[in-house]
Amino acid sequence: MTTQEIYATVLALLTALAAGLVGSFAQMKRMSLAGDVISHVALPGLGLALLFGINPLIGAAVALSLGTLLIWHLQKGGTLTTDVAIGVIFTAALAIGTLVTPSEDLIEALFGGFQNLTLPAFLVGILLILVILIYIYTSRHKLILRIFSPELAAATGINVSRVDLYFLLVFSTTVLLGLRFLGALLVGALIIVPAAIGRQVTNTLSSFLTASALAGVVSVAGGLVITHYYPSLTIQTVTINLALGPTVISVATLLFMFSFLRKKI
């Protein structure tokens, strides 16, 4: 394994840990679906950056920031049409993103892939993960009260709108980190599925957070190991390429099915 491969592996595992924690709060806030569509908005940014020869992650970051502000503004308005607006805007983002992304880069932009990482990119990634973890640790109490009741949180002196904005920004940062290896279509699943697994197998907040983070890390580790040893599978005459993004999410889905069955039985 080269140093650059080690950087990419470590960052992917730490991103999975952060995604599990962020996903737990997103699930309690009932914003799993809204969060999933946020990830789609990265695509036009990725596509335009590729088109103009800029670092695609910078394009994605700009698009995600704009998308975050838009979804926050819609949430703040609290109108009945918010869901509709989110649905329209973010599916439009997916369509426009697909149109502007050069066709040779489209599959990777949508579904990700394992890429080596330089030291500066690795350090920026670590910094972003630290920001996410510190935010979750220091703001967990405000988040909990806001999730339980925005009205009680406001009466306790919490600026609910600010808590919502910061959480969305942390959510988008997690999306940005996962985008590199999971792609715009699948990165949302790394935030949603591990939290769904965690909730199936636990009943208290601390065990929920731990189980979700662990499920995220195991899914990514499983995906990395499988695609490393079996980059492709040949069944009779058909050869299937095992891409990293779909493999990670398949492992996560399998874990979810086990957790679901365990709860039922």
Place this chain on the structure above:
Amino acid sequence: MSLNGSESVNLLTVKNLSVQIERKLIIENLSFELAAGEKLSVLGPNGAGKTILLRALLRLAPYSGEINWAPDVRIGYVPQKLEADRHLALTYRDLFAAKCKTINVPANDIARIGESVGLTKEMLETPVGHLSGGQFQRGLIAFALIGQPNVLLLDEPTASIDEPGEEHIYELISRLEDQFGLASIMVSHDLSFVYRYATKVLCLNKRSVCIGSPQVALSPEVLKNLYGESYAYYEHTHA
């Protein structure tokens, strides 16, 4: 929660309060006062602006006019009908600890506060969605007591529980008010409770229809004016 104000004799002085939401006037020109230890009940038909009044007093709704809280006021708030998500992995212990951290008070008397409202250690560690209606409501009252408030704002605290449980909650609130010397503003539909426990009543129907002690202020004319056709029910409760 502490809100700045200029009056010091009363805990609360409200002058010419009006609340308009989406161009609809909900409360018009309302004035009243709340002294320390006073128990004020707010009565009125549905849509009279009772919940909005509490929200305005908490600065959660836009208003015009004056709301002056005493500088040393600490408010505990019990909201109306809070529906807990049954799948939420949160217990009252988590929520009480979260409030303690948010308002910077020590979290070591969470068990004692729980006990004062009749919540056992086991109930404090049960996910809120799995508690019964009465237990859930007791938890909300305990949540309001964190931070040693000197005034409670309660918005129909028995709205989501059945009748025998309702009586227990009213008794609990009255006992806590006496025990901690709390003033309170409670929105209630239950006239029998108002007659038994309130020291002052405010009848609201956009404007103030009556204010004073329940025995004097709640004349048959006022009740008829307030509730119209459903007055007979309230008169019966009173009798």
